[in-house]
Amino acid sequence: MERLPPPMLWLYRGALVVYPLRLRFKYREQMLQTLRDAYRDRNVGAIHFWFRIYKDLAQSSFTERFNMMRDFVFKAPIAFHTAALALVLTLLGGAVAITMQQMLRRGANQPQIDMAQWYAGEIGAGEAPGNVIPPGYVDLERSLQPFVIFYDEQGNPGPGTGYLEQRIPVPPPGVFDFVRIHGSENVTWQPRSGVRIASVVRRINSKTPGFILAGRSLRLVEEQESLLWRIVMGGWVAVMVLLLAGASLLNRAQRVKPSVA
């Protein structure tokens, strides 16, 4: 029968990367020789032969890896249980941290939702925006106070209390397009680098149509989020260190044989 074409041999050699490293290191040359012999003596077509060989490689790789993992569990139960516990604690801690972060972030919208609703209701009832929105000056860059701004149907700023560099900033037109269709939107707005605003925009349909935007700097919330993640990471490292120390002590205690009196 014909000899194994070198490209096919190289291909199989490359595919052996899926085989567990220890076995590959120990048996690769024997496996390749067995493949050469099997190809030379094959009594099936080339396609059938290669399909069978690669299927065997995939199956045996999975089986051997599974067996190795099972052996590891039996031989090192403490290490396995420590790893499993670490994984569970990490997932649990991550879930709690993400929940807390979401609560913080959603809480950042709370006064703005009420404000936007109230102002939209008043203007929608026929009040002029200038009469409803009180005079005020909130510097978006420095202040943590909430502010409110009215925009007309075209998105031009009207009366408002939020200023950036002494001008009322305007959100991207896409925000107004979205609110025209959906009625309202909660959006993190960055009018300038380093200035991030948790804003709530509502549509106003009245004799003075337009939009009301209520916003507040995210600086405090982001500082709280940053602190939260530092605490979470510190706690995670401390728990992992304790877990490893506990596992190490347990492992040592198991290895110490009782003395014979």
Next chain:
Amino acid sequence: MRKADSIKPAAIKPGDILPLSPVVFSILLALAASEKHGYAIMKEAALPEGGGVIMGPGTLYGSLDRMMRSGLVEETGITDNERRRYYRITTFGSEVFRAEAARLARVVGAVRRKAVLEGVR
């Protein structure tokens, strides 16, 4: 292969690791008569009288490795070259093989007695 994987032969009896998987039994059967290299084992296992187990190099060497660690087979140390090493069954492997063969014979006997298969003598 299942039970034999990580058990030291000195600590167990041959019957303790039965039943063997078809792959392990076919490899032991192939090595029962004489020592062989990998491809010869694979070829003999594929024959109907060898168990009809068709395997590739991945299954063969993975199984041989576990069988060596379980003390069922060993390398002879004789090689045609580095790529073709010879394997032989150990004393413990022979005991396990005989125990499995006896178990299978009892199963086949039961099949015959119950006439489950027509024409089986």
